[in-house]
Amino acid sequence: MFDMSDIWQLYALGAIFATCVENITDKAGIRAPIDTLVATFIRVATYSVLVPTLCFIFGQPLTFYVSPGIVVFGVASTAMASVYTLTIKKVDVTTFSLLSYIGPLCFLAIDNVIGSGINLYQSLGVCGLVLGGMLFLSNGTLKLDKITISALLFLVTFSGSEAYYLKYLVLTENISGISVLASIWVWAALFLGCAVIAKGKLPLIFDNRTVTYVKYSATAKTFDATSSILTGVALTQTTVSQFSALDVFFPPMMLMLAIAAQKWLKIDLGESIDKKTVSKKGLATVVLIISGLMV
Numbered sequence: 001m002f003d004m005s006d007i008w009q010l011y012a013l014g015a016i017f018a019t020c021v022e023n024i025t026d027k028a029g030i031r032a033p034i035d036t037l038v039a040t041f042i043r044v045a046t047y048s049v050l051v052p053t054l055c056f057i058f059g060q061p062l063t064f065y066v067s068p069g070i071v072v073f074g075v076a077s078t079a080m081a082s083v084y085t086l087t088i089k090k091v092d093v094t095t096f097s098l099l100s101y102i103g104p105l106c107f108l109a110i111d112n113v114i115g116s117g118i119n120l121y122q123s124l125g126v127c128g129l130v131l132g133g134m135l136f137l138s139n140g141t142l143k144l145d146k147i148t149i150s151a152l153l154f155l156v157t158f159s160g161s162e163a164y165y166l167k168y169l170v171l172t173e174n175i176s177g178i179s180v181l182a183s184i185w186v187w188a189a190l191f192l193g194c195a196v197i198a199k200g201k202l203p204l205i206f207d208n209r210t211v212t213y214v215k216y217s218a219t220a221k222t223f224d225a226t227s228s229i230l231t232g233v234a235l236t237q238t239t240v241s242q243f244s245a246l247d248v249f250f251p252p253m254m255l256m257l258a259i260a261a262q263k264w265l266k267i268d269l270g271e272s273i274d275k276k277t278v279s280k281k282g283l284a285t286v287v288l289i290i291s292g293l294m295v
Helices: 008-029 036-058 068-090 093-113 120-137 146-173 177-198 210-235 240-263 275-279 282-294
Strands: none
Touching: 008 068, 008 210, 008 240, 036 068, 036 177, 036 210, 068 146, 068 177, 146 177, 146 210, 146 240, 177 210, 210 240
8 A cells, every 4th residue: 555654755844845935035134123032932922823733634642742852952952043043134045045055064964973874875865965056056155254154053953953953852762853843933932931031021022013923933933833843754764864965855835936936926035036047057966866866
């Protein structure tokens, strides 16, 4: 019998699509005049509320788990969420595709060191995906300062650490992947809420200027929670390096969605997209597709 649960690639690609929509919506919403800490808290709190609802809809088991590691990652998540907010304000959405090129090769090495490595054929597929991703950006003019590069590297480090910890708990504690992510981000929401109160910014949450942002945030976090559910399922079926390798499909998918958002939905994302540049992505897309089949 054909078992959809064995096809982790579908879950991974679904997670990428949801992340693309999340980033586009976040980018559009963050243009509103809203405090960075308040914006971060609203996003994380909305995510924490939506996860149980979407788990029920998707039929995914959800258990809130407490451990020292979960609390530590909760603290780290507050920093990650803040870095994400600052970065999404500063750079265009397709710049986040840099995360897709740095991570896979690092995670490939780690997977082999810890004994959960993949074969040579699959390793070549990971390298091919990285190459295709770099080719995809080869026509662009990417200008990043040291602060932005540091922020992107931090996001890569955090996402990889979170993925490995998720796999560890799934194997040792027999809980679902989404339960790990939900537990981490509930703590993050709690810590961010305390920070908002401590800094006297609680009244800003109820300010009229936050209404527009809340609408965007609710949409973005719906897709974020969906991405987390799909990610949790995929990571239980494959290695971190294989899963992260498929992230290089993020640039072409983001590009197509950004074009659609700017051209048809009239959403100003600040993206510079022209037909000539888009047409030159053909070779990179072929490399990505072939390499994706190898992993």
